Every structure is written in C-alpha cells, then in structure tokens.
Amino acid sequence: MSDTSGIGFDREADTGPADEHISEAFALLGNETRLNILLAIWEKQVPLAEDNTVPFSRLFERVNCDDRGTFSYHLDQLEGQFITQHTERGGYELTIPGLKLVRTIIAGTGVSDATLEPTDIDQPCPLCDAPTEIAYREGVMFLTCTECEGVAPGKADIESVLLGNYFEPAGVNGRSPEELHAASVAASVRRARTLFNGLCPTCSGPVVGRLECCPNHEPTSDCANCGRIIGAWAHLECRICKHYAVPNPKWLALFHPAVVALYDDYGVSPRVHAADFQSARRVFGLVYDHELDIVSVNPPQVTVTAAIDGNEVHLTFDETASVVDVRR
Ligand SMILES: [Zn+2]
Ligand SMILES: [Zn+2]
Numbered sequence: 631m632s633d634t635s636g637i638g639f640d641r642e643a644d645t646g647p648a649d650e651h652i653s654e655a656f657a658l659l660g661n662e663t664r665l666n667i668l669l670a671i672w673e674k675q676v677p678l679a680e681d682n683t684v685p686f687s688r689l690f691e692r693v694n695c696d697d698r699g700t701f702s703y704h705l706d707q708l709e710g711q712f713i714t715q716h717t718e719r720g721g722y723e724l725t726i727p728g729l730k731l732v733r734t735i736i737a738g739t740g741v742s743d744a745t746l747e748p749t750d751i752d753q754p755c756p757l758c759d760a761p762t763e764i765a766y767r768e769g770v771m772f773l774t775c776t777e778c779e780g781v782a783p784g785k786a787d788i789e790s791v792l793l794g795n796y797f798e799p800a801g802v803n804g805r806s807p808e809e810l811h812a813a814s815v816a817a818s819v820r821r822a823r824t825l826f827n828g829l830c831p832t833c834s835g836p837v838v839g840r841l842e843c844c845p846n847h848e849p850t851s852d853c854a855n856c857g858r859i860i861g862a863w864a865h866l867e868c869r870i871c872k873h874y875a876v877p878n879p880k881w882l883a884l885f886h887p888a889v890v891a892l893y894d895d896y897g898v899s900p901r902v903h904a905a906d907f908q909s910a911r912r913v914f915g916l917v918y919d920h921e922l923d924i925v926s927v928n929p930p931q932v933t934v935t936a937a938i939d940g941n942e943v944h945l946t947f948d949e950t951a952s953v954v955d956v957r958r
C-alpha cells in the first residue's frame with residue numbers, strides 16, 4: 631500500500647540547510663555519555679508510575695563515567711530539551727521528546743540483525759494467483775510474487791513487488807512470517823490512515839496531499855509511461871519532517887465511512903489486526919478488488935469503487951487526494 635511498489639523510494643530530495651535547533655540537538659546527542667544517561671533514565675521508567683525520577687547518585691553509578699564533574703556537565707547539557715530535574719524530588723526524568731528519542735533508538739536498533747530471507751506465505755498473488763513470498767531487509771518488508779512482475783514492473787528496485795512497507799526492526803523478532811506480513815500491513819494501514827487524516831505519525835505536523843495520475847496510462851500491462859499497473863497514486867507528505875507515503879487511492883478508500891458501512895452491512899471487517907494473518911489477507915483482497923478509474927489527468931481526479939453483491943460505493947478523489955464526492 632503506502633510505499634508500495636517501490637513508489638515510495640523515489641522521492642525528489644529537497645533538503646535545505648538544517649535548522650539551527652536541529653543541528654544543536656544532533657550535536658548534543660553526539661556523545662556516548664549523554665546517550666547512556668537517556669537510556670539509564672528510560673530503564674527506570676514504569677508507565678503510569680507516580681515517581682519516575684532517577685536520583686543523581688543512581689544515575690552516576692549506572693552510567694560509565696569516571697568523573698562527577700564531567701557527569702554533571704553532561705546532565706546540564708541534556709537538561710531542558712531531553713531531561714528535566716524534578717523540583718521536589720531532585721531526581722531526573724525524561725521529557726516527552728527525550729522519551730520519544732529513546733523509543734526511536736529502540737525501534738530502529740532494538741533488535742540486531744533483523745532480516746528475513748524470502749519465505750513463502752499463504753497469500754496468493756492478487757494479479758496472477760501464484761504463491762508469494764515475504765522478505766525483510768533494511769527496514770522494509772517486501773511481498774513479492776514468485777511468477778508475475780508485480781504491481782510496478784517498470785518502476786521498483788525489487789523485482790515482482792506487490793507490497794513494500796516500512797517496518798521497524800524491533801517488530802521483526804518473535805513473529806512468524808505470516809504474523810510479520812499481518813503486522814507490516816497493519817503498520818502500513820495505520821501510517822496511511824494517519825497521513826490521510828492530515829496528521830504526521832512521526833512529528834504531529836500538518837500533511838499536504840497531492841493526487842498524481844499517469845498522463846497516458848496503459849492499464850493492462852507494464853505502462854511505458856509510469857511503470858505501474860495502477861496509474862494513480864496519492865502523495866502524502868508532512869510539511870515539517872518530510873515523513874511521507876505514497877498510498878494508492880484504492881487503499882485510502884478503506885478509510886471512508888461509506889465504504890466501511892458497505893462492508894459492515896455484509897459482515898466484512900476492513901480492519902487489519904497485527905496478530906491476525908487472515909485479516910491481512912482479507913483486507914489485501916478487498917483493496918485489490920477496488921476499481922480505480924482515472925476521471926481526469928489535469929487536474930488529477932479518480933474514482934474508486936468498492937462493491938459487494940451488486941451494492942456499490944463510488945468515491946471521487948480530487949487533486950489534493952481528498953474525497954470530494956460519494957455516490958452509492
Ligand atoms: Zn503474480
Ligand atoms: Zn501509466
């Protein structure tokens with residue numbers, strides 16, 4: 631879905647000089663003692679505990695630093711932005727940004743050597759019905775077809791790709807290949823839904839949506855123009871931190887109340903649960919069955935149709951990738 635078909639990896643970088651505050655934060659954290667202080671405070675955190683402060687003496691014991699003066703200096707450097715000293719108890723605790731930073735480190739590196747070699751899972755290819763495989767490397771979970779060329783034959787870096795979802799390494803261990811597939815689809819749905827709702831899942835910043843359509847799409851084969859099987863995609867990007875995803879509007883239709891209601895009338899759940907492989911398989915099938923029609927290329931406009939048993943819901947997406955019309 632989002633990030634599918636390698637589409638998410640070809641962003642045109644427009645990185646400008648880093649803001650002064652960002653440079654300062656990076657400089658502040660480029661020190662092992664300071665990172666160890668953050669981790670040592672985090673180790674003592676108990677969710678919802680009344681007192682989550684760590685006294686200076688315990689922190690000094692825990693962090694490998696020879697000199698109390700140097701240790702105090704590092705504490706002072708972190709104070710304000712990443713840690714705070716409790717006015718009554720005197721101990722140190724993480725601020726919300728400090729806590730978020732430690733969680734990011736744990737999510738990204740908490741499990742060493744998180745890879746999964748291509749492994750069969752019980753998910754037929756929606757395009758050709760052949761068996762599919764999942765694999766994980768460099769933070770991305772790939773679903774690939776063992777027979778056909780996948781959804782972006784002329785585009786993706788990975789051959790035969792059907793899905794390519796960002797997934798934190800910390801989530802890889804302890805899950806079977808089927809569970810990993812379900813969890814990565816659930817993570818991708820969550821990310822796309824949040825971005826579609828105008829909120830960046832990373833920094834809470836505002837999101838700008840843009841619908842893009844292939845100007846001359848050849849829908850039945852490897853389109854020479856866009857290299858994709860489906861000739862429209864939504865580009866959703868945070869204005870603050872550049873977090874982005876490129877979900878297909880067929881996936882975004884899953885979040886519209888009219889489509890949810892249609893499925894509900896037939897007892898079909900469009901929800902993916904991370905521990906339920908069948909839910910991922912079902913939702914994957916629902917999305918692939920959505921019909922997408924390009925109404926206009928300039929300005930870009932598409933309709934997505936969800937149908938069960940002759941009952942249909944048609945959603946029209948405008949150039950901002952927002953739903954502007956619903957027909958039943
Ligand atoms: Zn296939
Ligand atoms: Zn095309």
Ligand SMILES: [Zn+2]
Nearest residue numbers: 830833868871
């Ligand atoms: Zn953001």
